[in-house]
Amino acid sequence: MMEPMHEGLRSDIEEQVRERFRKAAISPRGLFSYPTGRAGLLALAYAARDLNLGETLSALPESVQESFCGVGNPFAAGLPGVGGQVLDVGCGAGVDVLVAALSVGPEGHVTGLEFSPEMRERAQANAALAGVGNVSFMPGGAEELPFADASFDLLISNGVYNLVLHKRQALAEAYRVLRPGARLQVADQILEDAAPFQQDLGLGSPPEAKNWAT
Numbered sequence: 427m428m429e430p431m432h433e434g435l436r437s438d439i440e441e442q443v444r445e446r447f448r449k450a451a452i453s454p455r456g457l458f459s460y461p462t463g464r465a466g467l468l469a470l471a472y473a474a475r476d477l478n479l480g481e482t483l484s485a486l487p488e489s490v491q492e493s494f495c496g497v498g499n500p501f502a503a504g505l506p507g508v509g510g511q512v513l514d515v516g517c518g519a520g521v522d523v524l525v526a527a528l529s530v531g532p533e534g535h536v537t538g539l540e541f542s543p544e545m546r547e548r549a550q551a552n553a554a555l556a557g558v559g560n561v562s563f564m565p566g567g568a569e570e571l572p573f574a575d576a577s578f579d580l581l582i583s584n585g586v587y588n589l590v591l592h593k594r595q596a597l598a599e600a601y602r603v604l605r606p607g608a609r610l611q612v613a614d615q616i617l618e619d620a621a622p623f624q625q626d627l628g629l630g631s632p633p634e635a636k637n638w639a640t
């Protein structure tokens with residue numbers, strides 16, 4: 427069961443998130459406080475030789491790379507294995523999905539879950555531009571994953587869980603859909619100070635944002 431939260435606040439926050447990514451689906455340039463597009467990918471070592479990612483990245487057209495708006499590099503913890511079944515929660519325009527799809531190869535499959543229709547369309551278009559077929563994109567939210575238990579070998583996510591309201595529920599869902607021995611590789615931002623507005627709204631103590639990600 428989800429933790430209680432004022433429904434008005436919940437829909438306001440979700441609407442702001444959706445609005446930001448509706449714009450980012452056209453182009454993320456200038457919308458975020460961190461580098462996006464190819465500059466972001468290079469800053470986050472997506473082309474680093476020791477990650478063996480450089481070749482994968484160069485297989486993606488420049489316009490696809492330019493749509494990247496992740497905050498970190500989930501592949502810094504390793505690339506998915508050949509033949510793997512991968513889920514990307516909050517896949518955005520699909521750059522991480524495509525990197526994973528090239529790594530798992532034709533016997534593997536990558537599913538991108540995304541709640542913004544504009545981002546899903548962009549992700550489909552990017553997959554077509556890149557000529558990558560072992561991917562699918564599904565509508566849905568991180569808090570209720572539309573998949574059976576133990577469906578995936580790897581769950582990746584990049585800059586999504588910080589935006590999710592019910593983090594415990596979302597992480598419980600992540601564990602539910604992973605197979606025994608599977609991996610969870612999440613790149614995200616964490617809040618080091620207390621959220622100032624939380625108590626003003628009567629929502630209880632501020633969250634210890636540092637803890638949930640450690």
Ligand SMILES: C[S@@+](CC[C@H](N)C(=O)[O-])C[C@H]1O[C@@H](n2cnc3c(N)ncnc32)[C@H](O)[C@@H]1O
Binds near residue numbers: 444
């Ligand atoms: C930083 S972007 C992901 C970047 C992406 N991995 C890439 O390759 O460029 C975060 C995405 O998460 C989506 N998102 C945010 N909250 C979500 C939620 N609760 N459920 C599903 N998707 C969500 C946003 O719409 C956005 O497209």
